[in-house]
Amino acid sequence: MTHLVFIQKGQAITDSLTVAQEFGKEHKNVLRDIEIQLLKLVEAGEQGWGVLNFERTHYKNEQNGQWYPKFDMTEDAFAIVAMSYTTPEAMKMKVKFLAEFKRMRQQLQAAAVDTSQLSPILQLLIQQEQQQQAIIQRQDATDKRVAVIQETILQRDDDWRDKLNGMLNGAARRSGGLFRDLRSRSYEMLESRARCDLNRRLRNLRDRLQETGATKTKIAEANRLDVIEADPKLKEIYTTIIKELSIGTLS
Template sequence: MNQLVFINNGQPFTDSLTVAVEFQKEHDHVMRDIRQQIAKLNEAGEREWGISNFGETQYQHPQNKQWYSKFDLTEDAFAIVAMAYTTPEAMKMKVRFLEEFKRMRNQLQPATVEDLIIMQAQSIKDMRQRVDTLEHRTNKAAETVKEIRDTFLFRDEDWRNKINGLLNGATRRLGKSYRDMRTTQLPNA
């Protein structure tokens, strides 16, 4: 049996890869389901909750060594995603996951007040790192938007090459092909 829940920065998590394997779904379908749930949270005004419970990251595929996106999920995020899976087998799997989250939480219970303070400090540090990462991504996106705007406004003879360069760079960073990128819907900024 695969490990369903793991410890990440002192907190129990699972990830989209584990959910895909255990629920016998394609990983890209699980990623689609997660993105749909995040979009619904944003529509409901729960963007901050989504950010603190769904952590998009990357993993390297063991066979082709390419980098792909995945999500780390807190117990609450897992519950929201898993609600959509309703077959009897899925219900059994949800129970297994939730029992494993509970077991991990019990293992992580602090023994002393000092342990609790250390855990809280680590949590604050982790959250600050996530905020810094988001700020960095936002700044990079703003720079890219400015570059695209400037390219379209000035339309020099090299503007198509500049646009292609931007798109090719974006596809490389996302670990996708240019063809895949053309059909990818990007989230609203």
Template sequence: MIQLVFIQKGQAVTDSLTVAEAFGKEHRRVMQDIRELPCSDDFRLHHFVQSDYTNGQGRPTPKYLMTEQGFTMLVMGYTGPKAMEFKERYITEFHRMREKIQTTAVDTSQLSPILQLLIQQEQQQQAIMQRQDATDQRVAVIQETILQRDDDWRDKLNGMLNGAARRSGGVFRDLRKRSYEMLESRAKCDLNRRLRNLHDRLRESGATKTKISETNRLDVIEADPKLKEIYTTVVKELSIGTLT
């Protein structure tokens, strides 16, 4: 499960990459939605901040950081059961992060200048550690999604597809492609888009090029229990359909 909200400069925020991942949208589309929001310049200035991440070509690529209010404005138009589920999760996470920030707030206005300086330095150090912790957590979630593979499940499905290809005189690669197309049709999903989003998340988290290149559609499918269930059914149907 991805971390939806994180703390930056003492404020609970999320970013456009995380929103794209959560709502199953292309990152460029989320960026476009933000740019086209019919909000005032003052609202945009206070609730959306453009930042950068490194893309697959090693070039800095824009993304947006956004506050809770900015997020709320952005996702008003996102509909559907899954969209509602993630809206609720985001609301819960923003609330949790606000409470976390409030419990650590300290009034330093009555302290001596030296103590204020020491506290400020400590807070800056804590902010750095919090950002690192948030990054580590996001990396851990992504690594868990990719590294904890169900090899038995993959071997079983590959075996069924290989058997079906032999019986039908076809090619395994073509049958695999057909299985993905059937999954996308039934689950109303775009595997390529989900894979690109996952690659972006991995790059932002500092994953190696080897790890990114090894990530494939099966990783996307296995990370979503619903897709995994539907895909298993699809492969079984293809296998049974070639039996004589």
């Protein structure tokens, strides 16, 4: 078995690759599960907790030399993601992960240096170093928090958008109408079917982006598709609407 938990920056963590391998899941599905939990944390106003416990990073595929995204996770983050894995095999694996987290915590505690017997000067130097590291870590956490909020708010699934635009373009050609008119109609159908106000949600989205320090350009570029994509329910309904509009022009 591979190492389930490892120490990084003085903390016991695991990552999405390890979770995918040990739970027998595709890595892309584990990434999706994590993104869903991050979105729920944002909706609950707990995005700061998400920043501190989930770290977006990358790994290099040794076969093709390409870099791909992954997440590093604390024990608490792992517990949230693994909560939905409920098969007997998954339960056994969760127990193994949690036991390994406990072992790593004990290892870190045992490795802690007792500075009480050092000279006052050395103790002062160590204390100053620890304070400096704490400042750096707080700044890193703040930067990550802003980045995660903006990335979560403005999710982009380019394949999904390309497919929808392709279907709308085809429907517009077949019906002899204009693409922008069909797009407007699709938004109206979504608002009626999902009982939502896209313009109001777009204003809220831009307000949240402004609060996180996004640039004026990024705020101005936010659109109703960003609103739809950020809400899994709206995304599903809107996809169905576009398919209906496309099929309707085939007859």
